[in-house]
Amino acid sequence: MRKIEARGQSLERVSAELGDHARSARLRRKQDWFVWGAAGIGLVAGVLLALFLPRVLPGSVDMAVASTGMNADRWNAGISLMQSGSPQSWRNLVDASNLVRANQEVLTACAETAAKAKQGQPCKITVSAPAQQ
CATH class of the missing domain: 1.20.5 (Single alpha-helices involved in coiled-coils or other helix-helix interfaces)
Known part of the structure; x- marks a missing residue:
């Protein structure tokens, strides 16, 4: 048991x-x-x-x-x-930067002239032809 x-x-x-x-x-x-x-x-x-x-x-x-x-x-x-x-705005920004870079000397001289004259000055820049593809 x-x-x-x-x-x-x-x-x-x-x-x-x-x-x-x-x-x-x-x-x-x-x-x-x-x-x-x-x-x-x-x-x-x-x-x-x-x-x-x-x-x-x-x-x-x-x-x-x-x-x-x-x-x-x-x-x-x-x-x-x-x-x-904005692809188009970016392209415009790049184009404007390239235009300024290509004409840097002319734009610097023009800015100095405008500062001396204390008024806006016309500037002659060179615009390159668009590349042919």
Whole structure:
């Protein structure tokens, strides 16, 4: 009889341990869902912060964030943004820069003359013919 009682207690102990393991597995599964949910919320919050936080940061910080996001220095990031934002305006800006660069000496002399005369001066510049393609 004692053997049966000992085996019965042993069976009860093993059953309780199995029940504890099953409860523990259910709790772990529930915790896993909470962890995955928190990770998803964190990911969405991080993306939203990366998109909208630079708009409220001081000027130099938002430019640094934009250039970092574009994986370029500020100069090249700005060029890329201007080119994609308004290709024709970018082309006009490049053409104007090239015109000034090609006529730098004439424009400098003309600016000096205007400063001495204290009034606007007409300047004669050279405009190159467009390249034939």
